[in-house]
Amino acid sequence: MTADLKARLAALTPEQRALLRARLPQARAARAQLTPSQLRLWDTRQWVADRPVDVVCQAVHFTGAPVDLDLLAERVLGFVAAHEALRTTFDSAGDGAGVRPVVRAQLPPRLIRTRCAGAEEAHALARELAAEPFDLENGPLLRVVLSAGATTDEAWLLVVVPNLVFDAWSFELLLDALARPADTDPPPAPPFSDLAHAQRAWLDSAAGRTAAAYWAAEVADAPPPLPADRPRSTGTARAGARVNFALSRPVADGILAAAQREAATAYTGWLAVAWAALAEYGGRDDVLLGTFTAGRDRPGSTDVVGYLLNVLPVRLRDAGDGSHAARTRAARAATRSGLAHAAYPGELITERRRVPGTHPLLDTVFVFDNLGEATREIQGARVATADLDKGTARYDLTLAVYPGPDGARGWLEYDTELYEESTARRIVERFTALAEEAADSAARAEPGNGGPA
Structure with missing residues (x-):
């Protein structure tokens, strides 16, 4: 709020203040x-x-x-x-x-x-x-x-x-x-509608137009969707199922160590494994995945309840020598370049539908969620959360990885109208095998294990 606006508000009479408060909901609704x-x-x-x-x-x-x-x-x-x-x-x-x-x-x-x-x-x-x-x-x-x-x-x-x-x-x-402790007050949160209004204004700004141009170039000549067991129709009921997996703490630590060696995050390391598995399944290294960003970059947005999640494409193309290290470096470059334009809504990136169904651009999505990695207590009780399988599929394929103190768990959610369970299991088996190989390679590269000092 500017100093001038503060002064003008302070100068209002009680009757004027009441009238302003009465009109604010109408303005917000409009x-x-x-x-x-x-x-x-x-x-x-x-x-x-x-x-x-x-x-x-x-x-x-x-x-x-x-x-x-x-x-x-x-x-x-x-x-x-x-x-x-x-x-x-x-x-x-x-x-x-x-x-x-x-x-x-x-x-x-x-x-x-x-x-x-x-x-x-x-x-x-x-x-x-x-x-x-x-x-x-x-x-x-x-x-x-x-x-x-x-x-x-x-x-x-x-x-x-x-x-x-x-x-x-x-x-x-x-x-x-x-x-929250009993003697504390919750933090104030801006209304969700204020953030939605700010997003619309940003789209018309120079930064919004720059982001639109960046994403249009990023998805130009995108590869076809990953192959499915049955033809894609113009729509789908999105019935789904999941194949669960679990990986040990040494494997999760190995993926993190390998990522850190490339100045990358654990997310990037796991994304590189997903890329390898899906490139192998699809028969091409050029893979277009959806990935989630929190959409919480604007001031005050971290305390706002509402759907701010943004699903953006990440284009993975140059795998170098095909090693996990090379894929991690390429994934790091792709995600970092897109991060500067992460405020742009993924739904607006393309005007031409790439896949039929519920998203115009993305058939396969990668989820990495470490929000619940830390131990939490409520009223002295330990808290464990579970994202439940509802028997639906948001996308054709969704690969989710959740790190934790015992390693990493996750699932592959698949549209049962498009994929057989055997296909989903084969993808999961290759993903877990490639993760284990990457972690083993990282362990061998550590000083004292025959790797470089």
């Missing part, structure tokens, strides 16, 4: 629009009807200490009251203006209290709630289950909410709110 990412999610919903494709479905397991579920319920209600996105519904009344977000003064979540005997029962309940259609026009859009467990020192929190108003970062903010 400029309300879906972001490009939200619009893609909305369009996806039209493709797949009421299947829970873009729905957050998280199970939080508390162990080791009793948890006050009443306090958790109070914190959830306060969280919704504080964050505009969770009080938002969507109006598509057919007035020619398209769908628009509507922020409500109050929109309590759906809170369910129950008891679950174990993980199987809790996870099944979360999936059942995710499969239940959402009333996007009237809400509520947040569904929360607070469940006692089999013993007094065990409990469950289940969170189900459409991505239209929530993302992985938002989930971490919810956990932060639940863990």
